Structures are given as C-alpha cells and as structure tokens.
Amino acid sequence: MIVSGWGRYPQLDCRVAVPRSDEEVKRLVGEGRVIARGNGRAYGDSAMNLGQTLDMRGFNHMLAFDAVTGQVVTEAGVLLEDVIAAFLPRGWFPPVTPGTKFVTIGGMIAADVHGKNHHKHGSFGSFVDWIDIMTAGGKVVRASREKNRELFEWTIGGMGLTGVILRAAFRLRAVETGWIRQTLVPAPNLSAVMKIFADSQDVTYSVAWIDCLSSGDNLGRSLVMLGEHAMRRDLPLKDSVRPFATPRKRQLTVPMDAPPLSLNRLTVRAFNEVYYRNGLRHAGDTLIDWDTFFYPLDAILHWNRIYGRRGLMQYQCVLPLAQSEAGLRALLTAIALAGQGSFLAVLKRFGVQESRIAFPMEGYTLALDFPVTRRTLALLNDLDRITLAHGGRFYLAKDSRMSPETLRHSDSRFADFIAMRSATKAGDRFVSVQSERLKI
Amino acid sequence: MTGPVLILGGRSDMGLAIAHRFAAAGHPVQLAARHAQSLSADANDIHVRHNVAVTLHEFDALAVDSHAAFVKSLPVLPEVAVCAVGTMGEQAASERDVAAAIAVMRSNYEGPASILAHLANAFEARGSGTLIGISSVAGERGRATNYIYGSAKAGFTAFLSGLRNRLARKGVHVMTVLPGFVATKMVAGMDLPQKLTAETREVGEAVFNGVSRQRNVIYVKPVWRLVMGVIKNIPEPMFKKMKI
Numbered sequence: 001m002i003v004s005g006w007g008r009y010p011q012l013d014c015r016v017a018v019p020r021s022d023e024e025v026k027r028l029v030g031e032g033r034v035i036a037r038g039n040g041r042a043y044g045d046s047a048m049n050l051g052q053t054l055d056m057r058g059f060n061h062m063l064a065f066d067a068v069t070g071q072v073v074t075e076a077g078v079l080l081e082d083v084i085a086a087f088l089p090r091g092w093f094p095p096v097t098p099g100t101k102f103v104t105i106g107g108m109i110a111a112d113v114h115g116k117n118h119h120k121h122g123s124f125g126s127f128v129d130w131i132d133i134m135t136a137g138g139k140v141v142r143a144s145r146e147k148n149r150e151l152f153e154w155t156i157g158g159m160g161l162t163g164v165i166l167r168a169a170f171r172l173r174a175v176e177t178g179w180i181r182q183t184l185v186p187a188p189n190l191s192a193v194m195k196i197f198a199d200s201q202d203v204t205y206s207v208a209w210i211d212c213l214s215s216g217d218n219l220g221r222s223l224v225m226l227g228e229h230a231m232r233r234d235l236p237l238k239d240s241v242r243p244f245a246t247p248r249k250r251q252l253t254v255p256m257d258a259p260p261l262s263l264n265r266l267t268v269r270a271f272n273e274v275y276y277r278n279g280l281r282h283a284g285d286t287l288i289d290w291d292t293f294f295y296p297l298d299a300i301l302h303w304n305r306i307y308g309r310r311g312l313m314q315y316q317c318v319l320p321l322a323q324s325e326a327g328l329r330a331l332l333t334a335i336a337l338a339g340q341g342s343f344l345a346v347l348k349r350f351g352v353q354e355s356r357i358a359f360p361m362e363g364y365t366l367a368l369d370f371p372v373t374r375r376t377l378a379l380l381n382d383l384d385r386i387t388l389a390h391g392g393r394f395y396l397a398k399d400s401r402m403s404p405e406t407l408r409h410s411d412s413r414f415a416d417f418i419a420m421r422s423a424t425k426a427g428d429r430f431v432s433v434q435s436e437r438l439k440i
Numbered sequence: 441m442t443g444p445v446l447i448l449g450g451r452s453d454m455g456l457a458i459a460h461r462f463a464a465a466g467h468p469v470q471l472a473a474r475h476a477q478s479l480s481a482d483a484n485d486i487h488v489r490h491n492v493a494v495t496l497h498e499f500d501a502l503a504v505d506s507h508a509a510f511v512k513s514l515p516v517l518p519e520v521a522v523c524a525v526g527t528m529g530e531q532a533a534s535e536r537d538v539a540a541a542i543a544v545m546r547s548n549y550e551g552p553a554s555i556l557a558h559l560a561n562a563f564e565a566r567g568s569g570t571l572i573g574i575s576s577v578a579g580e581r582g583r584a585t586n587y588i589y590g591s592a593k594a595g596f597t598a599f600l601s602g603l604r605n606r607l608a609r610k611g612v613h614v615m616t617v618l619p620g621f622v623a624t625k626m627v628a629g630m631d632l633p634q635k636l637t638a639e640t641r642e643v644g645e646a647v648f649n650g651v652s653r654q655r656n657v658i659y660v661k662p663v664w665r666l667v668m669g670v671i672k673n674i675p676e677p678m679f680k681k682m683k684i
Binding site for chain 1: 464481482484485488489490491628
C-alpha cells in the first residue's frame, strides 16, 4: 500500500503488516528487513520500509497503571491521546508531549520527542523506565537504566533502528487540573524573543511562534507562549468543582488537498501579520484548556492537506547556545530573502540533555515547514549549510531529504551508532527508507 | 445508570469498541466469548484505561442449550447486553457447502436470537434493561454476493424488531444496530469505500449515544440510511440483473 509520513513526501508503495503478538513480530523480523511504524506522524521517511513495514498499532493494549507513582505500562502502539483520555481524569498528564497527541508511545521513544518543557524536564526518554525490544536475533530484551543499559540508551532517539519497540513503562506527571495558565508575550525581534526565553527558564512551558517573513528591524518577531499547569485554586468556581472537565473541541477537517498556489508569499505574509497583531491584542494571562494549549493543530484533522497534493517538508535544527543568536539570524535572513514563508514556524529553547543519539541539546531549536517545491529544496540546502556552520544538528523525525554527508558533519555520534548497529546485527534487520538514504 | 454492560462476542472488534465506550462512562464490563480466558489482555486493557471492573465469561453462541445456564451464571444481571456475535463466512463456500451455509445462519441468527431471548425474559422479569443487537445492512435486501449471511441478519433484524415491540411497555428497550462497513479484522484486506466505512471507535460512540437517546434502529454512519433507502427501493426485475 502507498505509505507516507505526515508531510506526505515521499509517498512509496510499502508492504505493510499489522502484527498483534510478539511471536508475529519475531516471525516478521526473521523473514527480512523491517522497520516499525506508529501512527505515521514523523514527517518524512523514518517509518517506511518498502519490503516490510510493521504497523504497530495492533499493539494497542494498556498493561498496568500505578496510581501512587504514576507509572504506566503500555504496548508500543497505544496513542498518547488515549493515555491522556485514561489518566487526566485521574490527575495525571504526560510528562513530555510533542505538538500532536496522535502519536504512539513507541514512536515517542524512537524519536525521543520533546515538548514545550524541554528546558526544564528534558525529553520523553527521561521519563521512560524500561522498554521491551525485539532485537535482531528474535529475542525480546527488556532494557532499562539498570539492565541492558546500552540498548536502552541507543533505543531512545534511535528511530527504530535498534529493534522493534514492543512495550514500555513511563511515568506521568501529577496535575491538579486540565487547565493551563498561559501568558502570551509579544517580542518585536530576535533579541527580544531570546531574552524572554532566557528570563523564563523557571517557567514550565515555553514556545514561540516566529514570523519568518519579517526582516530588518523586525527580523525574528515572535509571540512567546508561556504556560503553567493551573492549580485548582486558579480556576473559577464553576470549573474548580470538576477540574478535569475541559470543554471538548469541535473537530474540524481539511476535506481535500488545497490547490497548488494557496500558500504563497502573500497569503503567508497576510496570515503572519494578522496572527501577530491578534497576539498583540491578546497579550497577557489567560486560562486555557490542555488541548488548545498543547495541540492547537489537532483540532484540524488532515491539516497537512493545506500544502496541497505535493506535500510539505518540515525542517528542524538545533543550534548550540553560544552560537544560537548568530545562527538564527543567518537562518531567518536566508528564509526571508528566499521569500519562502513558513506558515508554522516555531522557536524553542532546549535545556541540557545528555543522550547517545537523541536530537536535543542545549540551545535553540527552530522548526519550519514549507510546501514541497524545487525552491524549497534549494533553500533547505542553504539552511543545512548555515546550521552546520554554527555547530547545529537535525531532527530525523522531521527529515525527508538530508544528505548522508550533512548528517555525518552535523553529528559525530552517528559513527558510533553505525558501529553499534553492525556489532549487534541490528543494521541487517532494522532498516528504513531514511536510514538507507542517510547510510546509517 | 452505570450498571454492568455484557458484551456477547467479546472478541469482536466492534464488541470491544462498545465495551471501551461504556467503560469510559464508568460501566463495569462483562466480556463473554468462547475461550474467554484468552481475552484477559483485553479485559486488563479496559480495566487499566477506564478503572472499571471487567469480568470474563465462557460463552458459546452456537451451544444454545447452555444459554439459560449462562444467564444464571452471571454474577450480576447486566443493565445493558450487547450481542456482537456473528461471522460473515465466505459466500462461495456457503454456496458449495450447505453445511457451511447453515453454520453461518446459526451463528448470525439462531445463536444471537437464543441468547437474547433468555436475557429478554430475565430483563422483563426485572422490568428494566437495554438489549442491543448488532445486525447488518446486508439483512435489508438479499444480494448474490452475501445472501446467506444477509438472510440470517434479516432474521435477526426481524427478531429484534419484534422483541422491541413486545418489551416496549415492560421497561426494556431493544436497539438494532446496522453498522454498514466497519474497518475490523473481519474485513481486513477488502477494498471498502472510505466514505461509507466507519472506524470501530465510531461504532462504540454510535451505540453509546443511541442507548442514551433510546434510539430504536441506528446506522453508524447516517449516509447508510440513504444508501439502503435507495437499494431497498430498486424494483426486483431491475435489481436481479444488477451487480452490487
């Protein structure tokens, strides 16, 4: 069947199986090269293998919950959406969440996803206690910080290339309500937004929407969203009685592909202008529900269709702290010059993270998306060069077009990753279109 | 009302989806199926997600002699009973082999009608409860491609309608569910039109909402009411020559 990532580029004909037991996974791994796939929210070609893609959504059981520690054990194909539905009413929330709740637990581990609290709490991997992995030899190995530590560490952020994640235990965070106290702070330019991030290191959640089409004095103008879990006492009386009963949002959908020119320089510029001005008007504190705060785009099913039939490309890099300002200035200038406005551009400060292969490191991360065109490809190559020149690296969950040389130059850790894959035979068994393209 | 919900055919994707939806609203769940113990992972999943009690019960829809004892053996008489028993069989096999056809008829009509008849009497005696039968749009009109299955479902639909009529003044509600196409394991690999195909989750939602609104006959996707309205009204001389 035709399979693609969330960016809908590339779209390839893959053989797909839906295993429902360890034995079935073992059999499929024994037959040849495979890659596990979750809910297909990685943007590019990470979760595709032409010969055999394992759709892990058949592994959809929850296994245990400890109401004292907040530890949940689930199969790999359980959706984050379901974790929230099951445990938020009991006062628990995911410790780290990406910008969509339509991801599987296995996918969250494989990509070592980060959220708006990375500077404070790190990535999802920090909250994982153990992982059951089907390894190249067909054996199920339980890996944790105490046992099989190497496998555990390579698997977090390992993009499914160490084995098939079957089950995992992870810890939730106790919350008093389903509401977030949000503070919206407009920042007129890049220095201002970076100062806000630096001054907000104690705030739990922070993220900025950044206008990539503004230049000159306005380069990097942004709206910074800061958030804290609201306490019960923060809620108006009518809500504090039922602190987890947030309003259910109406589900909108994009019913079909947008025509090719709907997202162009003018429409994106107009959108950005309206969005920023709207932000100026609504600056300050508000109380909003978790769904609106963390997952604004989940309210629009198939939002990726606004990029038309050819799909979209995400681009996400991180720059080390010391070189962030110079690097971001260079990236934003290149984007503004190219006039390739990114509609959904997000800037976020990361905290320190020690990991073997995961993406985040202390500094600033910029995430952008563009329609798939020849001009976009040329621009992204320029952005690669700027990122490399400033010591940055790239998020594989977003990538669909990087070259193996760029990856090597950006991240010396991949040499060890490749050596590990060869020593454990994982390289013979667990292969994605992406890992082949990047030669890892 | 958060009494227990009994799912007959607890292994089916639709049955489980319905179980999840009621459990999410706080109802304890009784899963009944053959080899019930093999459903322990599903039972545990429902328990972990929804924090409700889930029990497993051995049940064989075709062993109609055991049905009276089965109802008596339940620890609590359920508030809601859902019959999601059934098998599509393979039309070609059913045509070649009349015994295979009879097995399809029994598992889609005789078994479901038998167990619901026993539950109906118990509910009637209590004076409350809801009985839900998962029937099929295939029972609305016989078609060459699956009339064996369709005929049994037609019988089941008529049974449910009669039962509803009988129990209407006895405090017992009977709801008929006509799911249309649903993306279940049963139809995996079939090429179904996307707009007419429901996810199992939608079935759970539709059944739950139907019960709270005391609906009589529900289609999971409303478009099916229109589709079946057209199909039922095609004159037979024309219909018999069509390939649908």
